[in-house]
Amino acid sequence: MDTLVFWFFAVVSVLMAIGVVFAPSVLYAALCLLSVFFCMAGFFLLNNADFLAVAQVMVYAVGLTIVLMFGLMFTGNQALPAQDNKWGWLVKTIAVFSGLSIAGVLAKASSSFVPKFVTPMAEPMKQNVIANGTATQLGELLLTKYILPFELVSVLLLIAMIGAILLSKKTFSDQGSGVFFSFDEGKLVPEALGWKKDVGLE
Amino acid sequence: MMMSTSWITSIADILPKLPQIVWDWWLTLPDAVPAFTVGLIVFAIAALMGQLAAIVMVLMERKVLSWFTQRKGPNRVGPLGLLQTIADGVKLLFKEDIMNDAQDKFLFTIAPAIFLFPVFVMFALVPFSTSIIGVSLPIGLLALFALSSISVIGIVLAGWASNNKFSLLGGMRSAAQAISYEIPLVLSLLGVVLLTGTMDLTKIIEAQRGGLLHWFGIFLAPVSFLIFYTASLAEVNRVPFDLPEAESELVGGYNTEYSGMKFATFFLAEYAGLFIISAISAAVFFGGYYSPFGGLIVEQTGASVWLASTLGVPQLKELIPHAEMLLWMLGKTYIFVYMAMLIRGTLPRLKPDELMGFSWKFLLPLSLINVLMIAFVKLFLMDWAENLPTSWIYLGIALLIAIFGVGGFCLWTSRSFTKQLQSRFKQQA
Numbered sequence: 001m002d003t004l005v006f007w008f009f010a011v012v013s014v015l016m017a018i019g020v021v022f023a024p025s026v027l028y029a030a031l032c033l034l035s036v037f038f039c040m041a042g043f044f045l046l047n048n049a050d051f052l053a054v055a056q057v058m059v060y061a062v063g064l065t066i067v068l069m070f071g072l073m074f075t076g077n078q079a080l081p082a083q084d085n086k087w088g089w090l091v092k093t094i095a096v097f098s099g100l101s102i103a104g105v106l107a108k109a110s111s112s113f114v115p116k117f118v119t120p121m122a123e124p125m126k127q128n129v130i131a132n133g134t135a136t137q138l139g140e141l142l143l144t145k146y147i148l149p150f151e152l153v154s155v156l157l158l159i160a161m162i163g164a165i166l167l168s169k170k171t172f173s174d175q176g177s178g179v180f181f182s183f184d185e186g187k188l189v190p191e192a193l194g195w196k197k198d199v200g201l202e
Numbered sequence: 203m204m205m206s207t208s209w210i211t212s213i214a215d216i217l218p219k220l221p222q223i224v225w226d227w228w229l230t231l232p233d234a235v236p237a238f239t240v241g242l243i244v245f246a247i248a249a250l251m252g253q254l255a256a257i258v259m260v261l262m263e264r265k266v267l268s269w270f271t272q273r274k275g276p277n278r279v280g281p282l283g284l285l286q287t288i289a290d291g292v293k294l295l296f297k298e299d300i301m302n303d304a305q306d307k308f309l310f311t312i313a314p315a316i317f318l319f320p321v322f323v324m325f326a327l328v329p330f331s332t333s334i335i336g337v338s339l340p341i342g343l344l345a346l347f348a349l350s351s352i353s354v355i356g357i358v359l360a361g362w363a364s365n366n367k368f369s370l371l372g373g374m375r376s377a378a379q380a381i382s383y384e385i386p387l388v389l390s391l392l393g394v395v396l397l398t399g400t401m402d403l404t405k406i407i408e409a410q411r412g413g414l415l416h417w418f419g420i421f422l423a424p425v426s427f428l429i430f431y432t433a434s435l436a437e438v439n440r441v442p443f444d445l446p447e448a449e450s451e452l453v454g455g456y457n458t459e460y461s462g463m464k465f466a467t468f469f470l471a472e473y474a475g476l477f478i479i480s481a482i483s484a485a486v487f488f489g490g491y492y493s494p495f496g497g498l499i500v501e502q503t504g505a506s507v508w509l510a511s512t513l514g515v516p517q518l519k520e521l522i523p524h525a526e527m528l529l530w531m532l533g534k535t536y537i538f539v540y541m542a543m544l545i546r547g548t549l550p551r552l553k554p555d556e557l558m559g560f561s562w563k564f565l566l567p568l569s570l571i572n573v574l575m576i577a578f579v580k581l582f583l584m585d586w587a588e589n590l591p592t593s594w595i596y597l598g599i600a601l602l603i604a605i606f607g608v609g610g611f612c613l614w615t616s617r618s619f620t621k622q623l624q625s626r627f628k629q630q631a
Binding site for chain 2: 027031034050051054055057058061062064065066068069072132133135
């Protein structure tokens, strides 16, 4: 049964991943991407990683909503325009070759191990996971063994968040372009902030 | 003649054994088949419960709102108008399903389903007694919110596929709103998860077995509860947060173009969602299926044992406590449903900027401070308070003071800071 479910998820996820590329509109592409993520959650569940599966659904369901919104805002109600320019053949050739090389690397890497669709787990451990879930162990590991990467990632996210807030913040005065800062010859100049030079924030 | 009698007798022979035969055949099946079937049955029951709850609540809403505005409300169909919702459902079922050429047929059709199915799956995760629960997951609370975030996609899709600017605006508003309010929602529950150390709903309820004083919503985490209830009202698009379907500005919002059963699906899912958030409020913050006096009344007074022995039905001893649990849980849930209806009858709708500002500038800082304070209390005060007779009350009061003290201070400083900035820029201009 596990194998059956695995194959279901595997086939659906591959089909949907192809769909992301060939979808007629951005909206369908986003939906295909969502299905791929849900299939990934299914793989996590098959490996008894319940917390990861739920987190996957939670993060990507919300993330996909944002992707949908951006897709709608940027493209509206139209199909994607066909790419047809002078250097198209070059881009296509490069894309095909890089794709083939990635596939080759993956094939080489995966040929070295015996494919196991569902990693077998020791029976007592499996029972424990089914009864108590993986959230506790995951939390303990994250806050003991992997505390440094965990904190680094959170700092990275904090930087991204502050950056996003800065980018989207409007200036208080009506001078400037409405963007909080802009680059002038590679330097961040206070004038671009819409502020006078002599008045700063102490 | 002989043939037919032997045929009948053989059937009569087999018939009493039939359950045994079916059971034996059931046991020979590979493990996965019964598991899958049970899953299907659980889902079917959950969906049925969801629909029943929605049907009851639609009528309840109309009645409650009519009392508010001094009307009689629906009172024609059936006794006291009780069958009104069923009549409405039949009417919607027979209405024409209108679609126009400019709509995306596939997405237009699938959007109500995407909106509805997570709500029904959520019903399987809510415990109504220690044994009336579809699946008891160790991460039940998180799973509930993962599912609730899926239904937003349904609204966005419905808005886009309708090919109508009002629908699209409604869908976009809904997405923005759901993303903004999801954060305080989850953070408010994090406090309770910190206190209990588990995300399993049954275990969270078990931690509140002690009665009124042990309920998280009363003394220990009332701020969490207020944040949770507010944010979840926004999550299910209830007044005063019903901007996605603000009829005075957006016609009908994301469901403007929908008619017939597809519209009914949206309607149903919204009410089922309201039921779910009320049930979670009851379970996480107000003791779930336990009585306010600690434990269960029938067990405390020995009523279930007495009844079972007087009536001579030993099974009653097991059944009656579950009946009481179901009663408490449903009662508490409907209190919160009623509260949402009171709020609908009382408060006007917010403006979009007020809505966003309320979430990001007020609820988010408050919920962060709340989590911080609960962590502090858990780390430093829990052991000290264990020795006091009514420890939960002291802890709760300490928490309240801390949250409002620190929270008020932070909000005050940030506001005065903003005002300073604003006045400075005004002077410049």
